[in-house]
Amino acid sequence: MSSPTLLITDGPGGPTPPWYLPRLCPHYDVHVLWHHGPDPAVNEQRRRTFDAWCTHTVVPEGAELTDFTVEYAKQHAADGIVAFSEIPVVAAHTAAAALSLPGNPPESLPALRNKLQQRARLQAAGVPVPRFAEVRTAEEFRRARREVGLPAVLKPVVGAGSMATHAVDTDDEADGIWARACEAYLNDPRGGTRPAFILEQRLIGSSWYPDPRYGDHISVESLVRRGEITHLAVTDKFPLSPPFRENGGMLPSVLPPDRIQEIEACATAAVRALGLTNSAVHTEFKLTGAGPMVIEVNCRIGGGAAEMLHHSAGYDFVQATAAVATGGPLPVAPEPHRYAGRLIPQPPDHAVVLTRVPSAPEVLAVSGAQEVVLPHRVGARLSPERGSTNYLAAAIAVADHPENLLDCFDRLTAPGLFTFDRSEERAAG
Known part of the structure; x- marks a missing residue:
């Protein structure tokens, strides 16, 4: 009996090819679509990795990813399409919908990449979200500050990884923030050709933990299959670095069961509000005195969560995602037996040049x-x-x-392990 044909649209972030290929290739006829990056050496290394495991094709420069994916899937009779990266995931679901393969319905997809549409749908369904307003010009930014109130957060309508995101505390600093945000948005490949932002009420976090080394935000990792929601884990987070940069997290959560149930119930409401039916889901929350407040919903797993689920519970997330995409049997829900964390310490909150980078053995030791x-x-x-x-x-x-x-993160962020220079004249890139 032949293996199901699984088409993967690869991109930055999420489980990497060396992680997902050994887990999927023994069970599927895997085909990968990927893009060349700016570094020829990296491209060659990626090509060798794909050569060792599966059939793969470079998406031509300038090609529309959804259309290319649909045509490739037709030619190779794909049984399912998946993306582990936030960048191509909506294109993957759009292609799946066009071919009547398992995925999220077309009407749910715009809100998965557009924060403004997502906020509106969640709000209409009664899911708790902060006040918000669309911002495309300096004049709209002024009007939005009056409507939303300060303090607030300015972020791209379509973006990833907290890029071009700024805290807005006073009107006096607003003009400079708008200029810097627009410059960062236009210069980042994840941005666009014209500024498109959302201004959101700055939520005041509440400490739900006895240890101050935990942050005031959290995420839920879930799978939705044929509309049935399975919450895989609740991920505690380390405090953010200014302005809103994540330092990683750990699972399973140490919060008490009643808090976990409250958060998962809110995650379920968000999934229902957006109409998601077949996908992984990563839902981010701010923990407030009034309860959890939705920050964002994505149809992919959170960064590092696949690895953490593996180490914590022996759960194979990539196989579970492939099963959702092809209609196969799902692995049994995870039962954690250890704690696992992904630690991503951030540099200072100003432009710096790295003057010392430890070796990998030194970091591990x-x-x-x-x-x-x-x-x-x-x-x-x-x-x-x-x-x-x-x-x-x-x-x-x-x-x-x-x-x-928590101790491991403290040691990883200890002074002197990494060192910096504020001088930009020495920058190498």
């Missing part, structure tokens, strides 16, 4: 983590405008007690 990726070299220029994806390191840590993971 100092922090106690099990795996680490160091994405930058000495001389690299890092800017908070690029958001959470501009992290210093991405480490996976596993422990029998959550306090051990």
Whole structure:
């Protein structure tokens, strides 16, 4: 009996090819669509990885990804289409809908990439969200500040990883914030050709944890199959770095069962409000004194959650996602037996040049983590405008007690492990 044909639209973020290919290729006829990046050496390494495992095709420059995916899927009689990255995930679901393959319905898809539409749908369904207003010009920004109130948060309508996101505290600083946000948006490949932002009420967080090393936000990782929702895990978070950059998280949550039930009930309401039927779902919340407030819903798993579920519960998320996409049997829901964390410490909240980057063995020895990726070299220029994806390191840590993971993060962010220079003249890129 032949294996189902699974088409993967690859992109940055989410489980990487070395993670998902060994888990999927023994069970599926895997085909990967991917894009060349600016670094020829990286492109060659990716090509060798794909050559070793599966059939793959580079999406031609300028090609519309949805159309290309639909035609490729037709030619190869794909049984399912998946994307683990936030960048191509809506195109993957759009292509699946066009071919009547399992995925989210077409009417749900615009709100998955457009924060303004998503806020409106959630609000209409009674799901708690902050006040918000659309912002495309400096004049609209002034009007939105009156409607939404200050403090507030300015963020792109379509964006990822907290790029071009700014806190707005006073009207005096607003003109400078608007100029910087527009510049960052236009210069980032995840942005667009014209500024498109949303101004949101700044939510006041509440401490739901006895240990201050936890943040005041949280996420829920879920799977939806034929409209049935399974919540896989609730992920606790480390406090944000200014302005709104994530430092990672850990699961399973240490919150008491009644709090977990409250958060999961809100996640279920958000999934229903957006009409999601077949996908992974990552729902982010702010923890407030009035309860959890939805920050964002995405039809993919949260960063590092696949690895954390594997280490914490032996759960294979990529196989579960493939099962949803092809209509196959789902793995049994996870039962965690350990705590796992993904630690992504951020650089300072101003432009810096890296002057010291530790070796991977040094990071592992100092922090106690099990795996680490160091994405930058000495001389690299890092800017908070690029958001959470501009992290210093991405480490996976596993422990029998959550306090051990908090300690691991403390050691990873200790002064001197990474060092910086504010001088931009030495920037190497």
